[in-house]
Each structure stands twice: as structure tokens, then as C-alpha cells.
Amino acid sequence: MITPSLLPPDWTSVVGKLNLSQGDRLVKLGCDVETVLAATEEAAALAPELRVELVEADQAHEFATVMMPTFGFTSPGLTDLAASCVGKPDWQQYAVWEGKRMIAVGSIFVNGECADMFGGATLAEARGLGAQSALLAARVRAAQAAGCRWIVAETGAEDPGDHNTSLHNMVRAGFEPLYERTTWLWRG
Template identity: 40%
Template structure:
């Protein structure tokens, strides 16, 4: 969940790291399938698990197509973040017809943007030619990371109380998530977060409390062989107190208990002058960068 959809830039993101794949004992095809499927399934579950009123008010719907998923939020209060099409190229090739269908889907819905996320190894040779007629441009780059369940859990130290989110905590959880990610506290968007925080559709949510106040939140989604570490946020005034390291530890343990052999996550890739603490925390927690994936952005 970490990153933006409007950081435009030229070029195509890099492919997988041979050293990383060797360290994990995976080939490129297997790594991409684990990472892309885990993210696509949690995004679909998050959208489809939103309350009916929120789905109606925000113009939300989803579609499985060509082996991937498209999640639409026409009245996206963030300006486009929650409109994503991903998981493509695994079950069927990425084609001109698919790109045209997706653009039509989001345009017809009146969405403010679409972010098309395809692993670089699955992009066709004529990708630039497919994008040009639709005005699709290269945006920000995300790092995709995997972790084997057998890797030892990194120790973590925090004075914050770490635990599962309960039914009475979901509203606070939603507000911490929105604030931590810099998103507006729009009521229907908050209700989508709260539904996931309540443990819907494969989610298990965690919180960090300073006394009685929730100051950080995280979520885990399980829907296949790779558990998705699908977002963790801390209020600005509580950062640097160990919440994120503790969330990594408890989610690794929970994913193992759920029988997952792999764990997947993603965050925005660092660039010159832009340090991403989340990425460094992931690496310290046993995750390995396997490839970078550029966001491809369409706007009406």
C-alpha cells in the first residue's frame, strides 16, 4: 500500500536480481507468481470487503480479467490511489486488447486514474507502443520483496503494547491507517479500512498502543501460499519507537501458523535523496528484494 500513483518518470523498471532469486531458491517465474498474486488478492479482498454503503458511495466495483484483477473506485478521495489493475501476465499474456479493456473500464466508471502494475518480466516487447495511444505513462517504482517462512524472525524491542485489533478498535485502526499513509479521513474510506481491521476476507489486523491510545496499525492477508504484508502505518508522533519491527515479527509468526511458506510485501523504491524507512525495515526483517516494478499510470 505504500507509494503514490502520480510520481511520473520515464523508462521501465528493472527486472529481478539473480542473486536475490538464488538466495531464495526461486526462479523468476515462481517469484513473480508469488509476489504478484499475493498483492492482487489482498487488493481485491480489501475492495470487495468494504461495506455496501461505502461501495455505493465511492463507486466501487471489481473485475477478474485475464488472470488479474481490476479494482475501481470512481469517487476515490485520494485522487487515484485506489484504482489499480494488477496480477496480469501470469495466466495470459498482456495484450493490446487487455490494455484497451482496462482503460475503457476505468474511463466508463469515471475513475480519476488507473495504475496498471505488471511485473517487468511479463511486459510485452511492444509495451511502449501499447501504452502510447492511451496516454499511459511510467510513474513511480515499487520494490517487490519476498521472504521464506524458514528465515529466523528478527528480534524487536518496543515499549508499545502490541496485539490483535479487536472489534472495539476498528474505528481507531482505520484512522491510524489513513493518517499514517497521509490519506484523507473520508468516512467511507475509513469504513473500508475498518472492515479489513475487523478481520474480514482473510485479514488479520494488529495494533500498537501507547497506554490506551492506538498509535500504529498493520495488516496481514492470507489467501494462498504467500501471505501478504499489506500495509503498516504509524502516527507521526509515534515513529521510531519500534512498532514496525514488532509488526514484522508478529506477522511472520502468524503467517507461519497459517501454513504459508512465503511472505510477500512491497513499498516504494528509494532513489537519490529519498530514503524509505519501510524498505529498510523489511530488509532487516528477512525480506529480500526480488525485482522492481514501475507503476504505469492512465488518467482521463
């Protein structure tokens, strides 16, 4: 994963020499916290039976089992890796609950004046209830409370005819697309 502006001039030959192939394309988005805070507060209404809360250490595995399969990662080792971030310094994970069941999740990592939002995932059967917008708002408030001035995020790029709800929710919240990048895959 290399930011396009940092690819070397001979990248095409590097791709050939290393037998790399193009994987998914992602959009990097960014915004100042104040801009996105105002927009997310307006859009953060959840269905009345849902609530957003900070994920506690004893809920780490449940958090990871919502996030990882939603992105297609089903290896137990990857689930454990995602769970290991819960409760670490500078990391915060949030979830939307329906009763006692976690139905959507998202994380931030605070790095000085910038927070990185990632891992926003909603179970398929729980989409369209406002969970992602509520998680955006909770994470932006957390970034502001941590003293962040900027917030960045990443989501899948759209091909013609595609619709990525996550991308549209973030743009509606005030995030601006900064660039698209390709995930390069290597196979030995």
C-alpha cells in the same frame, strides 16, 4: 500495477495510446517464513510503554484512520474500505498501542502457503520506537501459525539520496527485494 516481467513487449506504445504516466515505484519483497521469523524476533523489542495486539472488529475504524492518512489517503470512503477488511476470513490486522491510543498498524492476508503483508503505517510522532519491527514480527508469527511457508511485502522504492526506513527494516529482517514496479496512472 503490473509486474515488470508481465508487461507486453509493446508497453511503450500502450503507455502512449492510453495516455498513461508513471506514478510511484514500489519494491516487492519476499522471503520464507522461517528466515524472516528468526530475524524479526531479534528486532521486535518495543519501548516498554507500547504493546502489540490483534485488532478486533470494534477497533476497525481506528485501525483505518491510522493507516490511510499515513499513506496520504484521506477520503472517508477509502477509510471505510480499509476498515471493512478487519475481521474478514484470511485477514489479520495488528496494532501497536500506547496506552489506549493506536499509533501503528499492519495487516496480513493469508493465501494458502503465502501471506501478504501490507498497510504497515506508523504515526509520524511515534516513529523510531520499534513499532514497525514489532508489527513485522507479530505478522510473521501469524503467518507461521496459519501454515504459511512464504511471506511477501511491498514498500516504496528509493531514489538516489532517499532513505525508506520501511524498506531497510524489511531487508534487515531477511526479506529480499524481488523486483521494482511502477504504478501507472490514467487520466481521462
